[in-house]
Amino acid sequence: MNAPAGAAKPPGIKLKTRKPTGIVPWPLILIEGEEGAGKTYSAAQFSASKRIGQMYWIDLDEGSADEYAAIEGANYLIIEHDGTYRDILEQVEAVHAEARRAAAAGEPPVVLTIDSGSALWRMLTNWTYERGRRTRKNRKLLQEDPDAAYDIGRNLWNDALERWNRIIYLLRTLPGIAIVLARGKQVSATDDNGQPIQNQTEWKVSAQKDLGFDSTCWVRMKRDADPQIIKVRSLRMRVEQRKPLTLRDFSIEDLVFNGLGCSIESQPRVMPALAGDQVQPWLTRIAELKDKEALGALWRSVPDPANRLSRDEIATVRAAAEQRAAELDNPRSEMGEGPLTDADKLRAAAKRKAAEQDEDAEQ
Template identity: 90%
Template sequence: MNAPPGTARPPVIKLKTRRPTGVVPWPLLLIEGEEGAGKTYSAAQFSGSDRIGQMYWIDLDEGSADEYAAIDGANYLIIEHDGTYRDILEQVEAIHTEARRAAAAGEPPVVLTIDSGSALWRMLTNWTYERGRRTKKNRALLLQDPDAAFDIGRNLWNDALERWSRIIYLLRTLPGISIVLARGKQVSATDDNGQPVHNRSEWKVSAQKDLGFDSTCWVRMKRNTDPQVIKVRSLRMRVDQRKPLTLRDFSIEDLVFNKLGCSVESQPRIMPALSGDLVQPWLTRVAELKAKDALAALWRSVPDPSNRLSREEIATIRAAAEQRAAELDNPHSEMGGGPLTDADKLRAAADRKAAEQDADAEQ
């Protein structure tokens, strides 16, 4: 049936396929367990392997990165950061870029160790609680009773989960080896209402609950026992349900290159970031821009037909750009929307005035 005259024909969607490579991808390793079980030691020891390239170490609150460099053969670089989520994320992104360069050049794989995932999730949890305390409803409640229990909105927890997921996505797609260390211990079991269950205990990993599922290989370490593989995504290793695989003479090098079968031919897992619409990548770009002229250029470029955006999506992105421009005029603190100090406000005002003077001088 022919389309009515003057009606545009819809574009023909082409099928996009590829052949599977069969190559073992680089892993995201979760190594969790008791204090003093050897988690940090095993990662530092792995840094001396001649089968890897540069290891980068992000020490979040353990404070042992300098000391463990004394292990015979240890060879890693400590990533410096200011403790804020933004700086940590930017450093992970920079390592991701360096790992991609090394892989393209045929160099041994870059390794990123985060010590620890427990500290990262605790930071985001604390940020969420602080934001919850600042809501209008909870401020009024706490004004009457500073020790009162208060509710935290689901939207605040979603913000924390989004920040966590951005880092996990970079780790999962790193063109190299990612290692996340975390604390784990036996705790009292709880029911659906969060109440302890008498005479029952369970193992608890101190991190976001999906970390074990997101990892390629999940290793548990306890004092005075051999490490165990709790879960693995591999055709070379198998872990039966509720029967962890014991690893005697454990080393990360043996696990990665011998048991998992990784090699110089390994590639990162091919996983494009999932998004419910075309808006989210644009919103991410908007949030990262720090200059109003760049925001204005993005605002103008949004309607380009090549972007394949609907009218509603264009309006959403432009509104976000306008809001971001307003935030640059009235900056907020990094970890959750609270106002900056007076000194920070004066500094921001001085920066804006200097930028305006520079613009006037160019005209």
Template identity: 50%
Template sequence: MTGLRARRPTGAVPWPLILLEGGEKAGKSWAAAELSASERVGQTYWLDLNEGAADEYGAIPGARYLVIEHDGTWGDILASVAAVRDEARRASDAGEAPMVLVIDSMTAEWDLLKDWAANRAKGSQSNQNRLRKDPHAEVQVPMNLWNDATARHRRLMTMLMTFPGIVVMTARGKEVAALDTGGRPIEGSKDYKVEGHKSLAYDASVWVRMSRDHAPMVVGARSVHAGLRPGVDKPQPIHDFSLDRLIFDLLKCDPATARARDVTPMQPGDEPDAERSPKAAALLTAAEDSASDADLRKVWTAIGPALAAGDISQAEADQVANRITALRAELNKEAAA
């Protein structure tokens, strides 16, 4: 078969990407600090994002981690993770005990990116008009900015998923009111929500729920040795829980054979269908910056000629038209108010 590259699976247990989530004061950060005391791990680095537990938990008997200093900006946070990843790769190549990276918490990480998107949205003409009329008006964050925030989160997650060592992520989790398809609360019904990006639990290889009321529970694990069958096995409580035991005894992660997850980043390249055309991007920007219905109509009238000239695709024309319709509805709503 020509043009096909394939290999046999190794069967090796990869380095785990662990999500510890739960309510307040449930022991998430404590468990992460406790792991650093294990003789089976090497140097631990702690990235504290809006939690403030790193210094105090250094007093836990045996804890031996280093606190990463950063200035709170996304660029500095990402650069810090990249530096630890490079050091973990060096340690792995040298045959040293696996390094550990703790991120406390991923809830704060996504909050930072949400604030970044909202701050960018405030600069659009439509939101500036809205805020001039009412300084307390809700800022509308368009989908393209949410996509940009998700792209930033995805870059971080790719680094964590391919980290050549152990990664422990904490996040807040709680019960919330269940909603129907219309977004209305369902009386007497509850759902459980992990506070963070919606794909956070999916990307983790092991998902542990911490609680003040019951033993830690493995909600899900991508594991041959300790996996849970969705829809068949219930979350498993671990009464003598520790991350050391979970990683090395239950998941059977062997430092001699463990490797980072084999995740090949997707490469969209410059295929015309994979990216928005310059003309479509310009029309969307013009729509977002429109200050009146007349401005939006000008953008609307430019869609047809651009489509006829082949500068935009039909899908892009539909996207621009739908965005203009939404913006006109917002302007009409403001005018009525």
């Protein structure tokens, strides 16, 4: 159908292409398995490699980071955090930025080890259950019966998944090597309703269910068997369906540089974050801002035609910026939702009392 006479023609869209490089990207390695199988040891041992740069270690509820530094040649820095999701995310972002700097300078790859992905997902799961308890419907139910089973809305699980995916995206695009340790074990198989199936077992990784698929290489370790590669995304290594590849002399260094074929020329995977519309990247950016002047500058820049936002999209982004500014004026409790916790209330009361004492002292 032809456009009406005199109507403005939409701007032509230019095709954007590039030649593939053939370069092997830096991997995200999942090492999961039984307790005492050597997962943490293998990561600490890798830090002694002369082929890598600085290794950073985030210890999440495992408590092994200091002890494993006694391994001969081990050389990693423990990242300190306060246990909150926000602080953990910011530290992962800081490592991502440092890895990008090191790669641009031609230095050996930065390595980030997270011990463990199981603890990270458990934290987000506990957060989701706690939020579920605080809904109006469930509060009423639990007042009548504290042991009653309660439902958790899909929206709450989606929030937890979004937080998990933000960290996984940073690991997958790290301009270096990312290692996630996780617990894994044999458990009773269950049907679609969660009921155990008699005389059947299955292997379960204690983490968000897509972690194995998101990883470049998935390694399983057991106490009484050689390590196995369950899955690998590589042209140099092949794992046949339901036939894991056994590695008798396993080391992460050998896996990365000989098995996968990574080198100093490796680059992070080219993976722009997918967004369903033009608004989502703006909302993510707004949520990360902590300065009201920066929010004001962003608010004023939104209508620029170069941003290619519709009138409704501009209104949505500006409303999000205004809401974020209000949040900065009145911060919410750490995990970001619901009423203040008892600890928050006690801290607030202590601050009020201290302020009153200061006023009395001045009078």
